[in-house]
Amino acid sequence: MTAPRTSGIALAVGLALGLTACTTVGPDYRLPDTAMQNRPAAQAAFIGADAPGVRADPLPANWWRLYRDPTLDGLVAEAFAANTRLRVAAANLARAHAILHEAESANEPVGQLGASAAREKISGESFLLNKNIAPLSLGNGGIAASYQLDLFGQLRRLTEAAEADAEASQAAVELVRINVAAGVAQAYVEACSAGQQLALAQRMLQEQTERLAVSRKLVDAGRGTETDISRAKGQVEQARARLPAFEAQRSKALFMLATLTGHPPAEYPKAVAACTQLPQLASPIPVGDGAALLKRRPDVRQAERGLAAATARIGVATAALYPSVSIGLTAGLTGVLADLGQPETQRWSAGPLIRWTIPGGVEHARVAIAKAGADAALARFDGAVLGALQDTENALAVYARELDRNAALRAARHEAAEEAHHARSLYRAGRSPYLDDLDARRALTAADAAVAASDNRLALDRVGLFLALGGGWEDVGTNGPAVDPSVAAKAP
Numbered sequence: 001m002t003a004p005r006t007s008g009i010a011l012a013v014g015l016a017l018g019l020t021a022c023t024t025v026g027p028d029y030r031l032p033d034t035a036m037q038n039r040p041a042a043q044a045a046f047i048g049a050d051a052p053g054v055r056a057d058p059l060p061a062n063w064w065r066l067y068r069d070p071t072l073d074g075l076v077a078e079a080f081a082a083n084t085r086l087r088v089a090a091a092n093l094a095r096a097h098a099i100l101h102e103a104e105s106a107n108e109p110v111g112q113l114g115a116s117a118a119r120e121k122i123s124g125e126s127f128l129l130n131k132n133i134a135p136l137s138l139g140n141g142g143i144a145a146s147y148q149l150d151l152f153g154q155l156r157r158l159t160e161a162a163e164a165d166a167e168a169s170q171a172a173v174e175l176v177r178i179n180v181a182a183g184v185a186q187a188y189v190e191a192c193s194a195g196q197q198l199a200l201a202q203r204m205l206q207e208q209t210e211r212l213a214v215s216r217k218l219v220d221a222g223r224g225t226e227t228d229i230s231r232a233k234g235q236v237e238q239a240r241a242r243l244p245a246f247e248a249q250r251s252k253a254l255f256m257l258a259t260l261t262g263h264p265p266a267e268y269p270k271a272v273a274a275c276t277q278l279p280q281l282a283s284p285i286p287v288g289d290g291a292a293l294l295k296r297r298p299d300v301r302q303a304e305r306g307l308a309a310a311t312a313r314i315g316v317a318t319a320a321l322y323p324s325v326s327i328g329l330t331a332g333l334t335g336v337l338a339d340l341g342q343p344e345t346q347r348w349s350a351g352p353l354i355r356w357t358i359p360g361g362v363e364h365a366r367v368a369i370a371k372a373g374a375d376a377a378l379a380r381f382d383g384a385v386l387g388a389l390q391d392t393e394n395a396l397a398v399y400a401r402e403l404d405r406n407a408a409l410r411a412a413r414h415e416a417a418e419e420a421h422h423a424r425s426l427y428r429a430g431r432s433p434y435l436d437d438l439d440a441r442r443a444l445t446a447a448d449a450a451v452a453a454s455d456n457r458l459a460l461d462r463v464g465l466f467l468a469l470g471g472g473w474e475d476v477g478t479n480g481p482a483v484d485p486s487v488a489a490k491a492p
Contacts, residue, residue, distance in 0.1 A: 114143075
């Protein structure tokens with residue numbers, strides 16, 4: 001009896017091994033030739049790359065360090081360590097890697113252990129016996145193992161989809177990272193700009209107050225009218241009305257910095273509250289080209305990984321049209337509790353198990369759904385590519401035009417300074433009244449305020465351009481939020 005049993009097991013194992021020679025169904029992923037990223041125009045230099053203030057050099061990893069501002073560097077580092085959005089993204093990444101581990105584990109053998117003991121009253125008639133059977137103490141215990149043969153690649157495609165999803169989650173972390181860096185830089189610029197413009201507004205208020213005092217002296221001397229005093233009072237109040245807006249702008253920026261760095265608003269960075277000088281770049285902004293941009297932008301990579309996952313899921317749905325084959329082994333003891341272990345209580349079985357749901361409309365519909373999902377993913381990827389290119393070109397155009405506007409305002413400020421100098425010289429020589437000198441100084445202050453507002457716009461446009469370029473995530477493994485070591489080890 002031993003030989004037939006052995007040959008039966010060998011036949012079952014041989015059959016199972018023969019079946020493993022089957023192939024993986026569904027399309028293998030590669031970037032479609034028709035993808036927007038492959039177009040030469042998408043890989044070329046930017047239209048606005050020849051504008052003043054930019055250069056075609058590659059963008060460095062940590063663009064905010066181009067400012068050479070230790071305060072800004074410290075704020076960004078603090079945000080990377082404690083920002084709540086980065087913590088959420090890190091948790092989502094850990095979840096994605098756990099799902100990947102789950103998918104990989106589906107291709108491993110599954111084992112079960114079980115045991116039971118019970119006092120049972122068995123029906124005699126269930127055994128076609130016309131007698132009463134006394135209660136018995138019965139026992140049952142055993143082990144079972146099974147392994148699903150991935151004949152058509154369903155498990156492999158599931159793993160591919162999970163890997164692509166995990167890589168998309170990694171890109172999502174990087175996307176949050178660059179947005180946090182840009183948010184910190186923007187809030188820092190806003191705080192410093194508000195401090196600068198507040199100082200100019202206070203200077204203008206002082207000058208208007210001085211003009212009011214002069215107008216009163218002229219009226220007392222019979223050389224002016226009450227209308228002059230009323231006009232001067234109105235200008236003083238207009239100047240005073242500018243102060244609250246800048247104070248509110250500074251407070252808002254400081255509270256934003258506190259939030260981005262993981263602090264309540266009351267713990268805003270006190271050093272930044274005294275800032276009155278905008279951070280400046282020592283050289284033109286390096287922008288690279290379209291090819292580098294599309295490789296660097298996390299949202300583009302996230303969309304591309306989404307396309308890879310959607311393509312793999314076509315294979316998952318297609319494999320469901322075919323039979324599922326598993327090989328299993330069970331062994332154990334079943335019988336009267338006192339006799340367990342005796343040969344007559346031993347049992348075992350081994351062999352393949354084939355399950356096949358004959359495909360119908362539902363199964364074929366799922367394949368169609370997966371294919372439509374891949375088409376949608378390709379469209380989203382193309383949209384991400386176009387959006388990245390548009391964002392960058394828009395940012396370059398806005399920055400270039402603001403540079404032109406800033407240059408014109410600086411030219412106007414130069415003329416106002418010349419006029420103020422001449423007015424002061426004439427007043428000191430006794431050839432013009434003091435009010436003319438005061439008006440010229442007030443015009444110069446107004447020109448300074450216009451330049452300061454444009455400088456603020458330029459600084460924000462620089463940050464917007466850096467954000468569009470998508471830099472600042474490259475060292476996420478060292479400066480990013482904490483991730484479980486087992487997760488980090490599996491990160492792509």
